[in-house]
Amino acid sequence: MSLTIQLQTMLSMLAMGACLGASLDTYGKLTYQPRSFSWVVAIRDFLFWCVHALLIFYVLYQSNMGELRFYVFAALLCGYATYRALLQSVFNYLLDRLIALVVGIIRFIKKSLYYMFIKPIKWILYLISSFCMIVLTIVWKICLVLFSFVWKPVWWLIRPIVRWINGTKQWQRVKPFLIKIKEVGRSVWKKKDTR
Template identity: 50%
Template sequence: MSLTVQFYTMLSMVAFGLFIGATLDTYRRFLKTKPSFHWLTAIYDLLFWIIQGALLFYILFIVNKGEVRFYVFLAILCGFAAYQALLKKGYNYLLELVIRAIIGIYHFIKQLLTIILIKPIKFILKLFYSLCMMVITTLFTILLFILKMVWKLISWVLNVILTITRLNKITDKMIIRLKIKVKKIKGFLTKRGKK
């Protein structure tokens, strides 16, 4: 391995140490692990470190064809220590700013969509419902009016026919008899109910 390759390896491993520090803080910020053991947290931790290891070997493969030397780990440790000493506070502050900005943008877009899309759609649907109910009520009223007119016409024609044929006297007698029978049935049922 040439000196140039070793130099690039050292620089990339120091940068990777800085990267590990930043990603570790980001991971902790989003996961907010509890002190007690939890299976899901253990799985997340394992996945996090597997991804970090895969990235490390990918970078090593690009820089020096995947050769692992002792100074590689020292360079990563130096980069991580430099991050902890110099960049941690600034990065965490910047991370919080970015998170707040993303949350603010999300709320802004949500309110904008509510004002531009959801409220007008609700208004249109309510208006459509009101119009439909108005049309249905109007049609129902017209239908009732037509049925009343038809019924009046039919009853008038029947009265004329009954008057001409003099069947109205028979029907009047039948109606009177029917009323008497209904009264008798009511009286019988009320006597039965009292017993």
């Protein structure tokens, strides 16, 4: 292996060590880490490390055809340590600002969609429901008026029959029973109203 390839490998592994440190910080900020054990978190962490291991091996393969030497691990550790010592505070500051910016944009989009689509739809539905209630109330009152116009002549026609039925003995026997049913119905209705 030539000196140029070794130097290229060391520089790429230094960069990968720094990228690993930045990825760990980003992963820690973007994911929830519960205190108790969770299989979901364990699988997610395992996949995180598998992806980074494959990425590091891919960069190593591009540098020196995948030959593992001691200086490869030393360069990775040096890159990670350099990130922790020099770049971590700056990266975390920029990452926090980026996360706040993205969250602000998402909130702005949600509010814009709400005021552009959802609120007008709610307002239109409220207008439609109010209009329907007005129409139903008018129709109900018209029906009551029409019923009263129809009922009065009918009542004048059947009034003698009702008086005759009231005078019969059979009606006098049935009438107390019907009055009792009426009183029971009223008491049940009052109990429902009090609830």
